[in-house]
Amino acid sequence: MEDQLRALKWRAWHRGTREADMMIGGYYDAHHASWDETQAAWFAELLAEQDVDIMAWGIGTLPVPARFEGPMMDAFRKLDFIRIAK
Numbered sequence: 001m002e003d004q005l006r007a008l009k010w011r012a013w014h015r016g017t018r019e020a021d022m023m024i025g026g027y028y029d030a031h032h033a034s035w036d037e038t039q040a041a042w043f044a045e046l047l048a049e050q051d052v053d054i055m056a057w058g059i060g061t062l063p064v065p066a067r068f069e070g071p072m073m074d075a076f077r078k079l080d081f082i083r084i085a086k
Contacts, residue, residue: 004040005032011047020051022082023058030081031072042072 009032013025028043035043046054046068056062058076 001037001040004044005035008032008040008043008047012043015051017051020055023055023079024051026081026083027076031075039072042068 009025009028012028013021015021015024024047032040032043053062057064057068057073058079060077064073
């Protein structure tokens with residue numbers, strides 16, 4: 001699982017825009033340590049989606065597809081894991 005998490009981290013932090021990196025990579029950093037294989041698979045499936053959709057689900061401007069609803073998306077929507085430099 002360690003190799004899978006390493007690959008997920010890279011994919012989470014190399015999305016193409018700084019905003020997506022902060023949102024998706026920040027979520028990974030905050031939560032990956034407690035994931036089991038099912039949760040890692042959920043995140044891998046999420047990473048296959050378009051950044052604009054993932055971000056819209058996170059901020060609530062688009063409804064979340066049923067396959068992503070649940071506790072992990074609830075945690076993603078909190079956005080309390082994003083560190084904003086001052």
